[in-house]
Amino acid sequence: MAEKTSHAVDEAGMLRVQLTAAEEKAAELATKLIEMEGLEDNLAGQNSMLAAVEENLATAEARIEELQVVASQAEGSQPVQEEMVVEELRAALTATQAEKSQLDGNCRHLREKVGNLNGQIEQLQAELESMQADTLEFHSIVEEMEAQLRSAESR
Numbered sequence: 001m002a003e004k005t006s007h008a009v010d011e012a013g014m015l016r017v018q019l020t021a022a023e024e025k026a027a028e029l030a031t032k033l034i035e036m037e038g039l040e041d042n043l044a045g046q047n048s049m050l051a052a053v054e055e056n057l058a059t060a061e062a063r064i065e066e067l068q069v070v071a072s073q074a075e076g077s078q079p080v081q082e083e084m085v086v087e088e089l090r091a092a093l094t095a096t097q098a099e100k101s102q103l104d105g106n107c108r109h110l111r112e113k114v115g116n117l118n119g120q121i122e123q124l125q126a127e128l129e130s131m132q133a134d135t136l137e138f139h140s141i142v143e144e145m146e147a148q149l150r151s152a153e154s155r
Contacts, residue, residue, distance in 0.1 A: 004152070008145040015138040022131040029124040036117040043110040050103040053096055060093040 067086050 004145060004149060008142060008149060011138060011141050011145065015135065015142060018131055018135050018138060022128060022135060025124055025128045025131060029121060029128060032117055032121050032124060036114060036121065039110055039114050039117065043107060043114060046103055046107045046110060050100065050107060053100045053103055057093065057096045057100060060089055060096055064089045064093065 064086060067089065
């Protein structure tokens, strides 16, 4: 009888340890989910900025082409001024392309981080599910032992 009681106490202690570990994993999972939501928001913002930069880039490229046509048609009337405008637009285009490249890199990095977090979250969820299954098993063992203990006490 004392042995069964001791065993039940040991099982209850193991159950408490499992519950504590499961609670810690759940808290870690919640933290990772919050972090991932922040990264997804950041990624959406970066994608929005990237779209705007791409639009500016297309506009700048079209404007350069227009000015080059005008410059070739105007030959001699204002070539120096138009060439300066074309050069300014080329410089703006180069800066915009560099900005786009930077944003592409940022988006790639954020997507990678989101992917890594998704993997960590999946792993934590699997661990949590395993712990929950263990907890249920321990609960049933403890209940069975308590029933045996009551049965033995009533005899």
